[in-house]
Amino acid sequence: MDDERMQKLKKDSNPYLSSASSFLAMLAEIVQNDSNKTEEGCVTVAPIAFWTRLFAKFFLHVDNPSHDDLLFYVRKDPATHNDKPDIKVFRRESQRNPGLGDPAFDWTETVYLNLILQQLKYQLTCAICTRDENGVVVIHKKVSQEVYASPSRHDMEEKGPSAELSYPNIFFSIDSFDEIWTDLHVNEDEMVCVEIIAHDENKDFNSVIFIGSVGHTALHRAYSKKTEALTTANRFATFMSLGLYKPNSSQVQFVKMVGPNGNGYAEMAIDLYTKAKDRKAGDASSKSESSSKGDSRHYLTARTASSSAVESSLPTARFSSRDPTNTSLKTQLTYVSLPWHKIVLDLLKTYECPTECKKPALGP
Incomplete structure (x- = not known):
């Protein structure tokens, strides 16, 4: 030929x-x-x-x-x-x-x-999903957000202006995570799925550079372990200060997750979801005459870290709907981080072998 x-x-x-x-x-x-x-x-x-x-x-x-x-x-x-x-x-x-x-x-x-x-723009999607009997991912709720790549990071706990160099790791941070992910509750048989798609200015080129998931069990285990450790530390500090130390009453914990195949990592703020907390937040929102549209829940925040593993890539997804239960966890993704060479390898693979590369699982 x-x-x-x-x-x-x-x-x-x-x-x-x-x-x-x-x-x-x-x-x-x-x-x-x-x-x-x-x-x-x-x-x-x-x-x-x-x-x-x-x-x-x-x-x-x-x-x-x-x-x-x-x-x-x-x-x-x-x-x-x-x-x-x-x-x-x-x-x-x-x-x-x-x-x-x-x-x-x-x-x-x-x-x-x-x-x-x-030269690239990035869309991050976070979704609550399950798998059906055929292994197909069923999406119950998803939220997409444009994010920006940065060679530096700042402390998400204080949301301060100071930043530190993170390169060779590239950070995709969601600074307003507590405002964007307002309704992503994961139940006992569900998982949180995260996907980042890179595309050029005209969207002629699209490449999945991160996709993974973590289940309710792993998140709840990490959340409980960190909460117990923080409670013990607060009790000791209160005892040693003769009651002068007043611990933060927040129950939000920050869980750090390793990416698929050890590539990159992500952090997620986790809080227990209860209908009583939901009603209390809703009443407070009504009294303050805040907007009645969307999610009016409010949670106090304190940030810690733990570790868990992100599951494997996801197949093609389809939609469904489901209401949160009393055992749900409220999840808020704060950032995803990837080494620069991992991003480049995915881009080049998509360019050279578009039919063989990873396909979006959570949709545009």
């Missing part, structure tokens, strides 16, 4: 190959560069020259109104013998931007970091 026919077959089976979008054009060049490797593992284009050219072409010399004018540089100075990366941020037109090819910076990671932060 001649090369021209092979290329036509590839384009027919992969719609991304014929796209003219900037993001897909960049992926095409990256994949093409990989294919230029010889049997000895050498690359025909010098690595630094290739990545700096890519950076200049798609970020430094492009003024896209949909992109931020900030550029992110991954600094790994070999002279310091320190492998811990640092992120330098400059405006596109700044005279302080590092020179292209500066050996103090990792240009491969610099390109990929800007790709993740600048």
Whole structure:
């Protein structure tokens, strides 16, 4: 079969190959560069020259109104013998931007970091689900929210402005988690499912970069263990302070979950749902003449952490409906974190093998 026919077959089976979008054009060049490797593992284009050219072409010399004018540089100075990366941020037109090819910076990671932060949008969906007798996921309730990728994180407990570098982990934080996830209650036979879909500006390209679930039993076990530990600590502190210490009466606990196959992790605020608490919150809301539409429940918050495991990926989902019971847990996702290379690998796999990659389970 001649090369021209092979290329036509590839384009027919992969719609991304014929796209003219900037993001897909960049992926095409990256994949093409990989294919230029010889049997000895050498690359025909010098690595630094290739990545700096890519950076200049798609970020430094492009003024896209949909992109931020900030550029992110991954600094790994070999002279310091320190492998811990640092992120330098400059405006596109700044005279302080590092020179292209500066050996103090990792240009491969610099390109990929800007790709993740600048050229993609992310939709996070959190849902309450069960599996039917055929193993199909049944969605009882779901909420979707646009989230933003960041190489840094801040303390969700205090919701303060201070942030710390998290790179090489990329954080997708939900700062207003207590306002967004107001009606996601998981019962004893249900699970909480989380999915993040990355897409380009025109939604010509979509890739599932995170999908997992955790059941009621695991969440309740982690919640109970943390609550018991906190109660014991509060009693001891009260005793040692001769009653002067007043512990926080909140029952919300923050549970940290490891992602599927150990890739990434997520944190979820958990609280017991009771109809008595629901009625009390509803009465208080009525007295304060707050909005009568939507969920009027209110819970005090205190944040701790525990660990649990996220289950495997989910098959195609269908919808159903179910009311919360007295044994429900109120769940509020606070963030999902993934290493940058895991995001990039999923993007490249979706580009090269769109028919073989993971499909959205919770829908758009």
